[in-house]
Amino acid sequence: MVESRKTPDMSVDLAGMHLDNPVIPASGTFGFGREYADLYDLNILGSISFKGTTRDPRYGNELPRIAECTAGMINSVGLQNPGLEAVLAEELPALAKIYSKKVIANISGFSVDEYVACAEAFDQADQVGILEINVSCPNVHGGGIAFGQDPKEAARVTAAVRKAAKKPIFIKLSPNVTDIAEIAKACEAAGADGISLVNTFLGARIDIKRRAFVIANKKGGFSGPAIFPIAVRMVNDVYNAVDLPIMGMGGIASAEDVIEMIMAGADAIQIGAANLVDPWVCKKIIERLPSLMEELGISSLKEIKGCAK
């Protein structure tokens, strides 16, 4: 007689935060959850990384902000968000009504002071489990990009935020660098509790009929399935370089992609652009994962982290 097998264990740990499963919608593609709460019960999600928040409200960049690419898209939203105060007073309480687990506070800034101000404030919010420091948004002139592209600057932000906050801090890295492992190591040395990667790749599209860039800001952040192989490579580079938990992302669109990203070295994963074209994709992946794990003989996701030989 065949013994009935235990259901596979999808739970993961991220610097002390327990997740029922590794699936997290990525910042900027899920707002503060509201649009998706109409579609399915968000409590099935491992966590949610909410829209990148800055100290002051931001309208962001001019339109057009979106350009289509083969198997992906470019966005140049420019960190549109209602600002720290409104996020704390309105968005987080509203999110608490539709999502009862801990969330990930995605923070952006244009100066170390701004990162610190946001980190201090979100550190006080019970609802927040992890601070995810975006040192990589490629959209804003003279903004976050400088921090994420220089190991010393990335370490400076990390150290300042580390001093300001008690909650675990994950530094979200820009892939627009030659050696991402070097940046990750600098963040580790400066006190990061984990690394998130990758943010979007700088890209551009030109409308050949109009002889003009499609996006008003000309260049923007490229993401979606097209970047998946590069993201897998970079997550593995960072996995080999640091001894920290990793949230892996970039082009994930299926349960198979999730397993592959974890085998590359991620503890948990985030899903970005795929939500925008299939708003049920996170739900579908969470429902598919247990049977896929069984098919692959995986009893626990923790066992396969970085297992690729």
Added chain:
Amino acid sequence: MKQQIAEIIENKNIARSIWQMRIRFPEAFDVKAGQFVQISLPGRFLRRPISICDMDGDVMTLVYKVVGGGTDQMTRLAEGEQLDVLAPLGNGYDLDQIPEGAALVGGGVGVPPMYCLAKAIADKKPVVYLGFASEEEVFFKEAFEALGVETHLNIGGYVTDDVPDGAYICACGPEVMLRAANAKAADGQYSFEARMACGFGACMGCSMHVKDGYKRVCKDGPVIGKEELAW
């Protein structure tokens, strides 16, 4: 909003570069004039936003112009094929605000949502103004007339020239046309367009400046009232 698999029951060329597609949904649902759908096309990452032109029970009519790869691909879809759509999306026209005898102005592919609107408020005796760039591009003139509404046609000129000053105007078309309509309107509501990623309010890809802040064209629009505009 729901993700639905609809079946194509008709896809035909009705004017130069203009195609009409009718799709049947698994079940009937309510739509508002001015709302749109997001169509997924094999091999293309983003969905294509197209206005709802008509809804009759479980059958929806869409009218689209071939302007690029995606709309060209749509012309090759055959009867019986399936289409993955998110529908309905956006706010739609606020019908209660529209007075008797309002002017409904459509330019080019701004005409289809005006059909849906004219049908919904036919009893308020709206006056329809349709603008097309050339004779070959004219479509739906008879369809409007069949609704029993007064219908004016402008070919190659400025459709807004035909609209009386001080009218209540509902309009859909290129931004220059909307601005011209707005200059004449005492009040009104206009449908806007933007390059979109999600189409349901999540990505901030489409947010447009308005008087007090911004609106997401896909979710808070695409229909925006005159008093809200920053023009």
